Amino acid sequence: MSIQIKFTRLILLTFLLLVLSLNMVSHEGWEATKYAPEDAHAPTPLPDRVVLTWEDDPATTQSVTWRTDTSTKKGMAHLAVANSNGRALEVETINAETTLFKSDINEANYHSVTFRNLEPDTLYTYRVGDGVNWTEYYHFKTASDRPRPFSFIYFGDAQNEVRTHWSRVFREAFREAPRAAFTLHAGDLIDNPSWDAEWGDWHQGPDWVNGTIPVIATPGNHEYERINQGPEYERYWMTKAGERIEVNMTAFKPEPTDKGTVYKASFIGPKGNTSSFEINDGGNIIYVDSSIEAITGFKETDLLGTSFYSAPLYDRQRDRGIPAVTNHWRPQFTFPIQDVPDESLKETVYYIDYQGVRFISLDSNKEREKQVPWFRKVLENNPNRWTIVTFHHPVFSPGSDRDNKELRELWKPILDEYKVDLVLSGHDHTYARTGQVDTQDLKNVPSGYQQAYDPNIGTVYVVSVSGPKMYGITKGNYAKRVAENTQLYQIIHIDDKNLEYKAYEATGELYDKFTLQKRNGQPNLLLEALPAEKRK
Incomplete structure (x- = not known):
């Protein structure tokens, strides 16, 4: 090899090393920046x-x-x-x-x-x-115009970190049931009802699937906002002495973390004392400073781990205004407008008949009593063999600080009278499914939980969650199958004689299974087919 060729190669190598070193230097100070919503x-x-x-x-x-x-x-x-x-x-x-x-x-x-x-x-x-x-x-x-077998996918609350942690649940469900007739969402599709970025994340999860498999949805409390309300910073708290006091929020900042959003907030009490909080996206207090005692009488240890919105603090907005479904709801969904009892219930209260099944959406967020006559009429004039009802707040709640007594007293007698087959809900960020259980030793539950499943009626109630936000189970013994800290999806198959229900974990592992069997002149027969028990 000639000296000239060697020299040329040396020059090229030197040049390449120089370029690489310049690139390394130019990238050393680079930092990723968040792409604006x-x-x-x-x-x-x-x-x-x-x-x-x-x-x-x-x-x-x-x-x-x-x-x-x-x-x-x-x-x-x-x-x-x-x-x-x-x-x-x-x-x-x-x-x-x-x-x-x-x-x-x-x-x-x-x-x-x-x-x-x-x-x-x-x-x-x-x-x-x-x-x-x-x-x-x-x-x-299009659906058949007569009863025919079909399957659909049911999701409990997606709500939090939808793009990050819910998308894979939806996609796993689609892998399991790619020929599903539709998806059914039992409320709280997102967390903040008026944040367009969250709705964008919800659409991105299913993406093109929403364009080929229809959606049925009922609104949750997180699809609701307040109109004609007072300032959000004006709050009520309860003190340790049982007195309701007025406080003002002086700062509020959400901070996303790998474990969910943490909300940092500061408040000033009626005598000018201030206190700072950190609240997780489940509403639980994870930090409060010692100055809270001067405002409320509670020590830090009295409040840590408790719900900010229930006992003992009971944070409330002073003037809460009127509940109204988010302005995003009706532009992006087209649901039936039927003879509902209140204009504000349009496209949240409706029914759809699909191949021998009547699906009914009720709005558990407002005007519950007004919906009763409409609900009864829709059940009375139901020509279908099967009936499935969905609304967000459950009739039976597995959380000790949650119970929808008014809803249960208003709607359960009608569900019983017409022997509705299946009720699908969300809200509690756990999984609980009713069935035949021994209720003799059932304690510390509200009235009515002893009849959560009545074989003379046959209705099965389900609460489920598909997103990552989780609550604990504290009164789950009324249910046949429960889970906490588990994201799930459900696939339900219906034919003339049987309703087969399967609940899957986010990984595709079967978690719960049962069949409802239609019997002429008798309530449904519930046939359990549980996988190995692993209550959490």
């Missing part, structure tokens, strides 16, 4: 947040909603009977209804279309857009 969830002319729902008969209609930026003034959909040659589709164009929506971080147009006069039990394909900017083509299949 305003940018991460900004709408564009390309449709996103596509979701199928129903506002009418699933055998002959299908509704779809989607979002764009405000430059898209007119939305439309293409619809065709699905075939095996996309270029040969015979497409019909349907114009959308468009609504301007202002969120906390952006403005967007929401578009909705209901496809009508469809053929039952038929596979269709569709896309949405503005005539230039389109989605891909999705498939959906």
Whole structure:
């Protein structure tokens, strides 16, 4: 090898080492920065947040909603009977209804279309857009117009860290039941009802699946906000002496952590004393300084581990205003508008008949008594063999500091009278499913828990959670199967004679299983098929 070639190679090697060293130096001071929610969830002319729902008969209609930026003034959909040659589709164009929506971080147009006069039990394909900017083509299949076997997926609360920790639960459920007829969400889809970024995370988890498998949802308390309320910083507390006092919140800051969000807050009492708290996303006090005693009489140890919103402190907003479902609900979902007893219950109280099953959504957040006549009428005029009811707050709660006595007294007699087959709820961030248990030694439970499962009625009640926020179980002996600190999803299969229920952990491991068997002139027969017991 000549001296010139060696010299040339030496120069090239030196140059490369110099470039590498410069790159290393230039990267040493680099730090990752959080991508702003305003940018991460900004709408564009390309449709996103596509979701199928129903506002009418699933055998002959299908509704779809989607979002764009405000430059898209007119939305439309293409619809065709699905075939095996996309270029040969015979497409019909349907114009959308468009609504301007202002969120906390952006403005967007929401578009909705209901496809009508469809053929039952038929596979269709569709896309949405503005005539230039389109989605891909999705498939959906209309329901049969007569009873036929089908499956659906049921989720309890997603709510917290939805993108981080709930997405995989949804996707595992989809892997288990890719041909599910729809997904059913029992409330608290998100945590903060008016935060558009959280709704964006909820849509991102299912992503394209929401565009091909319809959604049924009932609102939870975290889909509710307050209107005409007083300032949020004006609070009531209870003292150790049992006196209600007025305090003001002077600072509030959420801090995300690997274990959930921690809320740091400071308060000033009626005599000018101040105190600081840290509260986890379960509402429990994890830090409070010693100055709290001068305000309330409670020592730090009296409050640590207790709920900020219940005994003994009972934090409350002074003027709570009127509850109203989040403004996000109706633009992004299209549910039936039926003869509900109050305008504010539109698209939260409704029923849908699907292949021999009546699914009923009640709103457990407000106007519970007003819903009773409507509920009774919907059950009286029910031609279906099976009935499933969903609402957020459970009739029977496994948490000691939680009990929905008013709801139970109002709605359970009707559920009993019409022998509703299955009631699906959330709210308690645990798993509890009723069945035949020995109630002789059942203690320290509210009245009525002894009849949580009555074989002469046959109704099974389920509370479940699909997100990572968890509460403890303190009165679970009324239930046949319980779990805490476990994210789950449920797959329910129904035919003419049987309802088969399976609950799975987030990893896909079977956790609970039973079958309800229809019997002419008798209550359902509950057949247990539990896996090995592992109460937590």
